[in-house]
Amino acid sequence: MPFSKRFTLTQYLIEQRRRFPGASGNFNALVLDAALACKAIARAVAFGELGGVLGNQDADLGGAINVQGETQKKLDVLSNQYFTRLNEWAGNLAGMASEEMEDPYQIPAEHVRGKYLLVFDPLDGSSNIDVNVSVGSIFSILRAPQDVIESGRDVVEADFLQPGSKQVAAGYALYGPTTMLVLSVGNGVVGFTLDPTLGEFMLTHRDIKVPVDTQEFAINASNSRFWEAPVKRYVDECLAGKPGPRGKDFNMRWIASMVAEAHRILMRGGVFLYPRDTKDAAKPGRLRLLYEANPIGFIMEQAGGRASTGRVPMLGVKPTSLHQRIGLVFGSKNEVERIERYHTEPAEVEMSNPLFGKSSLFRD
Numbered sequence: 001m002p003f004s005k006r007f008t009l010t011q012y013l014i015e016q017r018r019r020f021p022g023a024s025g026n027f028n029a030l031v032l033d034a035a036l037a038c039k040a041i042a043r044a045v046a047f048g049e050l051g052g053v054l055g056n057q058d059a060d061l062g063g064a065i066n067v068q069g070e071t072q073k074k075l076d077v078l079s080n081q082y083f084t085r086l087n088e089w090a091g092n093l094a095g096m097a098s099e100e101m102e103d104p105y106q107i108p109a110e111h112v113r114g115k116y117l118l119v120f121d122p123l124d125g126s127s128n129i130d131v132n133v134s135v136g137s138i139f140s141i142l143r144a145p146q147d148v149i150e151s152g153r154d155v156v157e158a159d160f161l162q163p164g165s166k167q168v169a170a171g172y173a174l175y176g177p178t179t180m181l182v183l184s185v186g187n188g189v190v191g192f193t194l195d196p197t198l199g200e201f202m203l204t205h206r207d208i209k210v211p212v213d214t215q216e217f218a219i220n221a222s223n224s225r226f227w228e229a230p231v232k233r234y235v236d237e238c239l240a241g242k243p244g245p246r247g248k249d250f251n252m253r254w255i256a257s258m259v260a261e262a263h264r265i266l267m268r269g270g271v272f273l274y275p276r277d278t279k280d281a282a283k284p285g286r287l288r289l290l291y292e293a294n295p296i297g298f299i300m301e302q303a304g305g306r307a308s309t310g311r312v313p314m315l316g317v318k319p320t321s322l323h324q325r326i327g328l329v330f331g332s333k334n335e336v337e338r339i340e341r342y343h344t345e346p347a348e349v350e351m352s353n354p355l356f357g358k359s360s361l362f363r364d
C-alpha cells in the first residue's frame with residue numbers, strides 16, 4: 001500500500017475519538033506518550049551493545065534486584081525511566097505502576113494530575129535481551145477512582161486493584177525484526193508497524209482476529225513435574241498427536257517473552273500456558289496480573305480469543321495486590337475453553353490419566 005493511503009497511529013486515534021464526541025483528548029495524548037516511550041525503548045534495544053545497554057543493572061546505579069526478587073537488566077531500568085518520564089508531564093495521569101517499582105509512582109508536584117492510571121511491564125522477556133531475541137513492553141490504561149480525580153491526592157495500591165474488564169485500553173510493543181505496536185481501545189485490535197525513518201507507527205494490521213482453533217501450544221515444559229492434573233492432561237493429549245484423543249498433531253513453541261508469544265498467537269492462533277503450579281507455594285503462577293495477564297487478556301478477548309486463569313476468565317479477577325502473580329492461559333478460544341473444562345471435569349481426568357485411574361496410587 002502506498003504511504004499516502006496509510007494511517008498513522010495519531011490518525012487512527014483521532015478516528016476512534018469520533019465515537020466519543022465529548023472526549024477531552026487526554027486519552028489520545030496518553031496513548032501517544034506511551035507509544036513514544038515504546039519508540040524510545042525500540043531505539044535503545046536496536047542499538048544493543050553499541051548503546052552500552054546490555055547486561056545487568058549495576059548495583060551502584062540504583063537497584064539491581066526488583067520487587068519481584070529478579071535481577072534487573074540495564075534495559076529494564078532504562079525502559080522504566082522512559083515510561084515514567086514521557087508519561088508524567090502531560091496532565092493525563094493520576095499515577096502509574098510498574099513491574100520495576102514496588103510502590104505506585106506519584107506524578108511529581110510540578111505537573112498537573114489527570115484522570116487515568118497507567119500500569120506497565122516496561123520490558124517483557126528481559127532474559128532475552130542479551131541473546132538478541134525479541135522483547136516487548138506491555139501497558140494497561142485504567143480510569144482513576146473518582147475521588148482521586150476530584151482531590152488530586154496521591155495514588156495508593158488500592159486505586160489500581162481493578163479487574164481487567166475495567167481497562168479502557170491495553171497495548172504492547174514488540175521489538176522484533178520490526179517494531180510493532182498492537183493496541184485495543186475497546187473496539188477490536190489493530191497493529192501498527194514502526195517506520196523507523198519517519199518515526200511513526202503506521203497502521204498495518206486492521207481488525208486482528210485470533211483463529212478459534214489451533215495446533216500450536218506454548219508452555220515451559222521444564223515445569224512439567226509441578227503442573228496440576230488438568231494441565232498435564234492437556235499437554236499429554238497434545239503430545240499424543242494424531243493417534244491420541246485429539247486426533248491431530250501439535251507443534252510447540254517457547255520464546256520466553258510472553259509478549260512475543262502473544263503476538264504469534266494473534267497472528268496465527270495458538271495457546272499459551274503459564275499455569276498455576278506447585279513449584280513455589282508463595283507464587284500462584286509466574287506472570288503478573290495487572291501488567292501482564294490483564295492487558296494481554298484484554299487484547300486477546302478483543303481479538304475474539306480468550307484469556308483465563310485456567311479456571312475463570314482473567315478479566316473478571318479482582319486483584320488483591322499490585323504485583324500479584326496468577327496462572328495465565330490465553331489464545332485460541334476453543335483451546336482455552338477446553339483447558340478450563342479440564343479444570344472442572346475430574347471424572348474425565350480419572351478416565352484418561354492412568355495416574356488417577358482405579359488402581360492408581362492417588363486413590364484412597
Ligand code: AHG
Pocket residue numbers: 070099121123124125126127220256257258259286
Ligand atoms: P519479565 O522479563 O517481564 O520478568 O517477564 C518474563 C516472563 C515472560 O515474558 C515469559 O513468558 C516468562 O517470564 C518466561 O518464564 P520462564 O523463564 O519460566 O520460561
Ligand code: MN
Pocket residue numbers: 121123124125258292
Ligand atoms: Mn514480563
Ligand code: MN
Pocket residue numbers: 076099121122123124125126
Ligand atoms: Mn519486565
